[in-house]
Amino acid sequence: MKIKDGFVLRKVPGMNLVMPTGKNVKTFNGSLVLNDTGAFIFEKLQKGATLEETAEALTQEYDVPLDTAGADVKNTVASLIEVGVAEA
Numbered sequence: 001m002k003i004k005d006g007f008v009l010r011k012v013p014g015m016n017l018v019m020p021t022g023k024n025v026k027t028f029n030g031s032l033v034l035n036d037t038g039a040f041i042f043e044k045l046q047k048g049a050t051l052e053e054t055a056e057a058l059t060q061e062y063d064v065p066l067d068t069a070g071a072d073v074k075n076t077v078a079s080l081i082e083v084g085v086a087e088a
Contacts, residue, residue: 001088002087003080003086004084004086004087005022006023007020007024009039009046011039016038016039041054041058044057054073055069055070055073056069
Protein backbone atom coordinates (compact mmCIF):
# COMPACT_ATOMS: atom_id res chain seq x y z
CA MET A 1 0.00 0.00 0.00
CA LYS A 2 1.29 3.43 -0.83
CA ILE A 3 0.15 6.99 -1.16
CA LYS A 4 -0.04 7.93 -4.83
CA ASP A 5 2.38 10.49 -6.20
CA GLY A 6 0.85 13.92 -6.56
CA PHE A 7 -0.80 14.19 -3.15
CA VAL A 8 0.54 16.18 -0.20
CA LEU A 9 -0.58 16.77 3.35
CA ARG A 10 -0.89 20.38 4.41
CA LYS A 11 -1.54 21.34 8.01
CA VAL A 12 -3.39 24.58 8.53
CA PRO A 13 -4.69 25.77 11.89
CA GLY A 14 -7.26 23.21 13.01
CA MET A 15 -7.19 21.15 9.78
CA ASN A 16 -5.16 18.47 8.02
CA LEU A 17 -5.75 18.69 4.26
CA VAL A 18 -4.66 16.24 1.60
CA MET A 19 -4.23 18.28 -1.56
CA PRO A 20 -3.66 17.15 -5.13
CA THR A 21 -0.67 18.45 -7.06
CA GLY A 22 0.35 18.36 -10.71
CA LYS A 23 -2.00 16.51 -13.04
CA ASN A 24 -4.07 15.33 -10.07
CA VAL A 25 -5.46 18.85 -9.67
CA LYS A 26 -7.63 18.26 -12.76
CA THR A 27 -8.82 14.79 -11.80
CA PHE A 28 -9.15 15.03 -8.01
CA ASN A 29 -11.89 17.48 -7.20
CA GLY A 30 -11.10 19.47 -4.04
CA SER A 31 -9.23 18.26 -0.98
CA LEU A 32 -9.57 15.63 1.72
CA VAL A 33 -9.81 16.55 5.41
CA LEU A 34 -8.16 14.16 7.87
CA ASN A 35 -8.31 14.13 11.64
CA ASP A 36 -5.00 14.03 13.53
CA THR A 37 -4.89 10.23 13.54
CA GLY A 38 -5.56 10.09 9.80
CA ALA A 39 -2.83 12.67 9.17
CA PHE A 40 -0.38 10.65 11.29
CA ILE A 41 -1.19 7.51 9.29
CA PHE A 42 -0.93 9.40 5.97
CA GLU A 43 2.51 10.76 6.88
CA LYS A 44 3.85 7.35 7.93
CA LEU A 45 2.61 5.69 4.76
CA GLN A 46 3.92 8.51 2.59
CA LYS A 47 7.36 7.91 4.10
CA GLY A 48 7.15 4.24 3.08
CA ALA A 49 6.13 2.58 6.33
CA THR A 50 4.25 -0.70 6.10
CA LEU A 51 0.77 -1.08 7.55
CA GLU A 52 2.24 -3.00 10.48
CA GLU A 53 4.92 -0.35 11.12
CA THR A 54 2.28 2.35 10.94
CA ALA A 55 0.05 0.54 13.44
CA GLU A 56 3.00 0.08 15.81
CA ALA A 57 3.89 3.78 15.55
CA LEU A 58 0.26 4.65 16.25
CA THR A 59 0.34 2.63 19.48
CA GLN A 60 3.33 4.64 20.64
CA GLU A 61 1.96 8.02 19.58
CA TYR A 62 -1.55 7.61 21.00
CA ASP A 63 -1.10 4.88 23.64
CA VAL A 64 -3.72 2.57 22.14
CA PRO A 65 -3.68 -1.24 21.88
CA LEU A 66 -2.16 -2.73 18.73
CA ASP A 67 -5.46 -4.26 17.59
CA THR A 68 -7.16 -0.86 17.82
CA ALA A 69 -4.29 0.83 15.97
CA GLY A 70 -4.33 -1.88 13.29
CA ALA A 71 -8.06 -1.41 12.73
CA ASP A 72 -7.61 2.37 12.49
CA VAL A 73 -4.84 1.95 9.92
CA LYS A 74 -6.91 -0.49 7.84
CA ASN A 75 -9.97 1.77 7.91
CA THR A 76 -7.97 4.85 6.99
CA VAL A 77 -6.18 3.03 4.17
CA ALA A 78 -9.49 1.74 2.81
CA SER A 79 -10.85 5.30 2.77
CA LEU A 80 -7.71 6.65 1.07
CA ILE A 81 -7.91 3.95 -1.60
CA GLU A 82 -11.63 4.58 -2.10
CA VAL A 83 -11.11 8.27 -2.86
CA GLY A 84 -8.09 7.60 -5.09
CA VAL A 85 -5.32 8.99 -2.90
CA ALA A 86 -3.68 5.61 -2.21
CA GLU A 87 -3.24 2.34 -4.04
CA ALA A 88 -2.92 -1.23 -2.81
